[in-house]
Amino acid sequence: YDPTAHAGARQARDTALGRSEQLGERAVRYQADADQLSADLDNLQLVRSEIEEIQAEITRVTQLEDRAEFIRSILREAGPHVTATMLSGISDTADEIYSDIIGSRAGRLQWAADYDIVLDQKNAERHFAQFSGGEQMSAALAVRLALLRDLLNLDIAFFDEPTQHLDATRRENLAQQILAVRGFTQLVIISHDDTFERHIDNVLRVTNINGTSVIEVG
DSSP: OOHHHHHHHHHHHHHHHHHHHHHHHHHHHHHHHHHHHHHHHHHHHHHHHHHHHHHHHHHHHHHHHHHHHHHHHHHHHHHHHHHHHHHHHHHHHHHHHHHHHHTSOOSEEEEOTTSOEEEEETTEEEEGGGSOHHHHHHHHHHHHHHHHHHTOOOSEEEEESTTTTOOHHHHHHHHHHHHTOTTOSEEEEEOSSSTTTTTOSOOEEEEEETTEEEEEEO
16 A cells, blocks of 8 residues: 555546536536527527518519609600690590580680690680680580590589570570580589570579578479
8 A cells, every 4th residue: 555646546536526527617618608609590590581581672672663663754754645635635525515505616625735725716726815705604614524524433513603604595505515414413503594494304493582592493
């Protein structure tokens, strides 16, 4: 038995045990770090997938914006042509109605690009401000009837004093033209003269009697 050797062996054992504990603790820390890194890697993979989805969405939105801008540019370029076509069609209908109202082909009525009403008579143009009172009323109603007929999806129309400033013949022509408008289930006409009475189905006559309005159903 060698006490010195025995003491040396015990010291070596204690040193080995201490080293083993240190290595064990370090291994635990390394494993925890590895687990954290693995979790971080999984999170990074999720973030990467989200970034890829966002980039794909950005690409899709950019493509949609490009297409929308392309469509807007086409509409901007087509706008004047659409307006010109619309005005031409309304002008044709308004001219037809105006001729029926006045009972003659005194000229061609046009709804201009600046929305002025122009009457072309033997290559001489007269603008709305140059019309007589009756001509203005007839032309304005002709354009209105053309708009109602060609553009608006309505089945009822109101006319307030449509025969104002018109003579008897034009009042009669106007009454017939208004009542001949197609596509309407009901026309309501407010007037002080009786031009329309023999052409319409129902009459409500409002009479002032001693300051009181009395309604009679005709």
